[in-house]
Amino acid sequence: DTGVSQDPRHKITKRGQNVTFRCDPISEHNRLYWYRQTLGQGPEFLTYFQNEAQLEKSRLLSDRFSAERPKGSFSTLEIQRTEQGDSAMYLCASSKHGRLARDNEQFFGPGTRLTVL
């Protein structure tokens, strides 16, 4: 078990460009979460999937952001027309979804650090 992986680890882009990040969850986990973490802050929830269904989106997820999990395994997060305010660490986490919420620990990946110039 290699844990949650994210690719790329770092991305530098120019304002207005599109970027896409990938997250590979722990294989037996059917829930996948995306968070954004800006400098000096804790992670903020963006969205989550159960299998391939996107069940919740935060108001932080503007129309320029889209997330997919087409086969219920890996997920992608795309940001269109990037803005300097999008510069942040984007964290992915995965968990099981058992009967008891207390058993559904979220395991985090190393994150993708995005810098928009």
Next chain:
Amino acid sequence: AQSVTQPDIHITVSEGASLELRCNYSYGATPYLFWYVQSPGQGLQLLLKYFSGDTLVQGIKGFEAEFKRSQSSFNLRKPSVHWSDAAEYFCAVGKPTYNNNDMRFGAGTRLTVKP
């Protein structure tokens, strides 16, 4: 909605000294509480969690935390800090619901360990 406050942005302790990181939460019922640690350039690692029962929770790496309902606090402690404990620490609160998908994190406390 639940929320978390970590009053200390940055704490410096000497190696071998004891440590206490403060966390206060706001939630109408008994929440699920978590402490995570994040090393530079890394994701978050769960140190410990509280759901119910014994209010003193033991975690990994020698950390413990105590849930105090009357003070709405969940402070993290370690009796003797090691240089490798230098990192960012986040307290989080979750709703005790079936979904458990709504975790709110504090802004974090950065720990520096002096030799």
